[in-house]
Amino acid sequence: MVKSIPATLREVLAEKLIDVMLEAKDGSKVPSSLAKTILFYWQRDQLSSEAGLINLLQGVAYADPARAASVIDDFGLKELKLAFTQT
Amino acid sequence: MMKSFGIEFVPMELYWRTTYYTIQAERLGYDSIWITDHFNNRNVYVSLAVIANYTERIRLGPGVTNPYLVHPVMTAQSVASLNEVAPGRVICGIGAGDRTTLDMVGVEMKAPLRTVREAVEVIRRQIAREKGEYAGKEFRTTAGARFNFRVETDVPIYIGAQGPMMLALAGAIGDGALVNASHPDDIERAVKTIRDGAEKASRKTGELDIAAYTSFSVAEDEKSARKPVVPVVAYIVAGSPPTVLERHDISVDKSEQIRNDLANRKWGEAFGAVDSNMIDAFAVCGSPDQCTEKIDTLFKTGITHFVTGSPLGPNVRGAIKLFGEEVLPYFKDSP
Numbered sequence: 150m151v152k153s154i155p156a157t158l159r160e161v162l163a164e165k166l167i168d169v170m171l172e173a174k175d176g177s178k179v180p181s182s183l184a185k186t187i188l189f190y191w192q193r194d195q196l197s198s199e200a201g202l203i204n205l206l207q208g209v210a211y212a213d214p215a216r217a218a219s220v221i222d223d224f225g226l227k228e229l230k231l232a233f234t235q236t
Numbered sequence: 237m238m239k240s241f242g243i244e245f246v247p248m249e250l251y252w253r254t255t256y257y258t259i260q261a262e263r264l265g266y267d268s269i270w271i272t273d274h275f276n277n278r279n280v281y282v283s284l285a286v287i288a289n290y291t292e293r294i295r296l297g298p299g300v301t302n303p304y305l306v307h308p309v310m311t312a313q314s315v316a317s318l319n320e321v322a323p324g325r326v327i328c329g330i331g332a333g334d335r336t337t338l339d340m341v342g343v344e345m346k347a348p349l350r351t352v353r354e355a356v357e358v359i360r361r362q363i364a365r366e367k368g369e370y371a372g373k374e375f376r377t378t379a380g381a382r383f384n385f386r387v388e389t390d391v392p393i394y395i396g397a398q399g400p401m402m403l404a405l406a407g408a409i410g411d412g413a414l415v416n417a418s419h420p421d422d423i424e425r426a427v428k429t430i431r432d433g434a435e436k437a438s439r440k441t442g443e444l445d446i447a448a449y450t451s452f453s454v455a456e457d458e459k460s461a462r463k464p465v466v467p468v469v470a471y472i473v474a475g476s477p478p479t480v481l482e483r484h485d486i487s488v489d490k491s492e493q494i495r496n497d498l499a500n501r502k503w504g505e506a507f508g509a510v511d512s513n514m515i516d517a518f519a520v521c522g523s524p525d526q527c528t529e530k531i532d533t534l535f536k537t538g539i540t541h542f543v544t545g546s547p548l549g550p551n552v553r554g555a556i557k558l559f560g561e562e563v564l565p566y567f568k569d570s571p
Contacts (some may be wrong), residue, residue, distance in 0.1 A: 171553055176250050184252035192259050222274050
């Protein structure tokens with residue numbers, strides 16, 4: 150599903166999703182293994198890569214799914230939003 | 237000595253958030269990371285070990301630990317072990333600690349100068365695997381109390397200090413000093429006291445890394461930057477001795493009132509009593525341009541290292557970015 154995100158939007162979307170991760174009240178719901186994977190991609194500056202975004206989306210699904218859905222909505226990514234809300 | 241820049245984190249946040257911020261800080265050119273050591277937050281060395289794994293260049297260490305809750309042989313063991321994960325990058329901040337926090341667990345802050353001095357001696361002896369016993373008044377180790385492993389690189393010790401005697405001790409025995417102050421007048425006095433301490437101990441003052449460990453906040457506009465420092469400044473005003481308050485034209489009565497309100501958890505009253513003068517006395521905050529100007533003034537007092545301490549800004553990630561992109565280049569690009 151991440152493949153459907155236009156390349157031009159990936160970096161900005163990743164930025165917004167990072168904000169969701171860092172500001173979420175339920176950050177402790179993010180599994181430690183997933184958090185470490187996200188750090189791995191961040192360390193390599195690859196959070197806007199396909200793999201980075203997949204992990205970020207998984208992270209925000211734990212941390213704050215409602216805000217994440219709203220962010221995806223703001224980008225007009227209907228397919229992604231549908232997939233995100235169904236998981 | 238080159239100007240360097242550090243950042244302090246209080247591990248109240250989830251470990252992966254603190255680690256995220258440290259990766260960001262390293263990438264933007266910060267030179268050091270200091271993690272506070274309070275029993276009621278996440279463990280400092282667990283935090284540092286994770287950070288060490290995700291960073292490559294930046295120096296890191298406790299900022300600051302204290303010898304009342306952690307015996308210096310354990311501090312030595314912790315920083316030495318961390319030094320294997322991050323060789324040559326580990327620094328160790330140590331001070332007398334915070335009386336309020338120590339009171340919570342029934343630990344008395346006895347003879348702070350001697351305790352810190354001896355703790356530094358014990359840490360250095362342990363890291364150097366010195367033979368023979370150590371017989372201080374506060375700490376004692378037998379000849380057999382040596383590490384079973386070697387520490388390949390040195391771990392510089394920074395002494396956290398505020399009062400004149402601890403500042404002089406930092407000058408006398410520290411590899412560096414972490415000065416708990418934000419105002420140029422306070423820092424100028426501190427630098428002089430540290431240098432006097434160094435000279436009395438027949439040390440070259442140029443060898444010392446003197447850091448201003450400030451309460452800091454940056455935002456796009458001044459108003460947004462000042463708001464987050466209010467609670468921090470309230471605690472500083474409440475804990476400052478009369479001499480420091482008078483130096484900044486802050487009434488002792490007002491300080492007492494804030495202290496009482498904080499003790500009674502009357503946050504609104506306590507924070508509401510913090511005025512603009514108090515913020516200017518006890519915090520470095522403002523827009524990037526204002527912060528640049530203030531930091532420039534602080535470097536002119538003789539410090540070699542500037543540490544951005546809590547709260548950093550209204551949004552931590554945004555503040556690190558703003559500082560790294562709009563403040564740091566001014567200093568890094570100039571001699």
